[in-house]
Amino acid sequence: MSNGQWYPPEWPDRIRALANGELVAAAPKRAATVLLLSDSATGGGDAGLSVHMLRRRASMAFAGGAYAYPGGGVDPRDDDSLVRWAGPSLAQWAGLLGLGDDLGGAQAVVCAAVRETFEEAGVLLAGPTADTVVDDTTGEDWEADRQALVAREFGFAEFLDRRKLVLRSDLLGPWARWITPEFEPKRYDTFFFVAALPAGQRTRNASTEADRTVWIAPGQAAAGYDRGELLMMPPTISTLRQLQPYGTVAEVLAGAAGRDMTPVLAQARLEGGELVLSWPGHDEFTKHIPAGEAPAAGGTQ
Numbered sequence: 350m351s352n353g354q355w356y357p358p359e360w361p362d363r364i365r366a367l368a369n370g371e372l373v374a375a376a377p378k379r380a381a382t383v384l385l386l387s388d389s390a391t392g393g394g395d396a397g398l399s400v401h402m403l404r405r406r407a408s409m410a411f412a413g414g415a416y417a418y419p420g421g422g423v424d425p426r427d428d429d430s431l432v433r434w435a436g437p438s439l440a441q442w443a444g445l446l447g448l449g450d451d452l453g454g455a456q457a458v459v460c461a462a463v464r465e466t467f468e469e470a471g472v473l474l475a476g477p478t479a480d481t482v483v484d485d486t487t488g489e490d491w492e493a494d495r496q497a498l499v500a501r502e503f504g505f506a507e508f509l510d511r512r513k514l515v516l517r518s519d520l521l522g523p524w525a526r527w528i529t530p531e532f533e534p535k536r537y538d539t540f541f542f543v544a545a546l547p548a549g550q551r552t553r554n555a556s557t558e559a560d561r562t563v564w565i566a567p568g569q570a571a572a573g574y575d576r577g578e579l580l581m582m583p584p585t586i587s588t589l590r591q592l593q594p595y596g597t598v599a600e601v602l603a604g605a606a607g608r609d610m611t612p613v614l615a616q617a618r619l620e621g622g623e624l625v626l627s628w629p630g631h632d633e634f635t636k637h638i639p640a641g642e643a644p645a646a647g648g649t650q
Contacts, residue, residue, distance in 0.1 A: 353574040354634060355415045355582045361624055361638050363532040364617040377528050377536035379454065381462035382420025384524065384588060385472060386598045387546045387564060398597060399566050400589070401470060401552050403559035415580045416570070419469035419556070420462070422537065427460040428453035430506035435479035436519030445523045446540060447610040459518050462542045464505045468498055469556040474521065474544060475514040482517060484549030495555065520544050522605025525591070527584040530615035538612065541588055543605055545598045567592035583634045584613070 366372035385401040402416045434456075437445070443455040467473045467486070476482040486495075498508055509516060521542045529536035546552065554562040567589045573579035574586050581589075595601045617626050624638040 353577050353580045355580055364624060367532045374531035375534060375536045377538040378422050379458055380420060380422045380537040380539040381458050381465060382418045382539055382541055383462050383466045384418050384543045385470060385546050386543060386601055388598050397566055398595060399564045402563055402565060403556060404561040405558055415582055417585055419466045421465040423457040423461040424504060426504035427457040430504055432456060432460060432506045433509045433515045435515045435517050458540050460505045462521055463516055464498060468495060471553040471555045472550050474517045476517055477514060479515055482547040486550060522602050523608055523610055524605055525588055526610045526612045528612045528614045543601050583628055583631060587631055
């Protein structure tokens with residue numbers, strides 16, 4: 350049985366078109382995604398480390414039916430806005446994320462991580478002070494603000510000001526960075542973070558892009574992928590496997606210190622008439638496609 354690796358059947362043709370100069374690679378846009386973690390089996394199951402995942406609707410043009418984490422693109426307004434901030438400085442975050450002296454870019458990526466987690470999971474990593482976190486984000490007023498953020502009616506800095514909240518960047522740990530392959534029409538330079546579910550808050554499916562959400566043990570999710578039952582993109586299954594050695598959220602957050610944030614970018618090459626697609630450092634995702642042949646998309650939904 351094949352595993353659940355998301356692999357669109359149009360990829361070989363797009364790879365060949367890129368190699369032949371018939372396709373121009375799109376510039377990747379920065380994005381952020383968050384692996385929300387819990388020790389208390391929030392989704393109801395065996396106790397132990399669990400991660401919050403959502404399943405993208407099958408109708409989605411990109412990765413329809415695939416399991417992923419809450420996340421999305423940066424808002425350009427967050428580059429230079431005065432954000433109410435707690436935790437590492439922007440210079441420290443730029444260093445952690447591998448962004449050099451791009452302080453505005455670092456701020457926008459961290460803001461995207463916190464904002465998208467609120468937009469898609471209803472969880473907010475912010476509080477009234479630098480050492481507190483809101484314990485309830487339910488209610489009509491919160492929902493009105495969440496929907497306004499989704500519609501980009503105002504920026505995240507304005508949202509924090511309206512609520513008199515401080516963004517708790519210290520609750521995030523940088524974990525990985527993946528860039529969408531050059532042959533994809535929509536490309537993202539995505540920063541993956543880990544964070545603990547704040548006490549008192551609960552996740553919910555607040556995203557219009559998802560039809561299901563689950564709390565699941567990383568090993569259980571990886572086993573579902575290996576059986577071909579859960580469809581995932583390479584960054585998702587890779588980060589799940591990286592979580593498996595950890596027993597608690599605290600261990601994961603401690604492990605985030607010093608993570609290698611070198612971007613992972615797929616490479617495609619021709620070898621003896623065979624098309625080889627690989628992700629450096631991640632051999633399990635390598636695909637060998639005979640000339641003129643397109644593989645079936647992997648996984649079930």
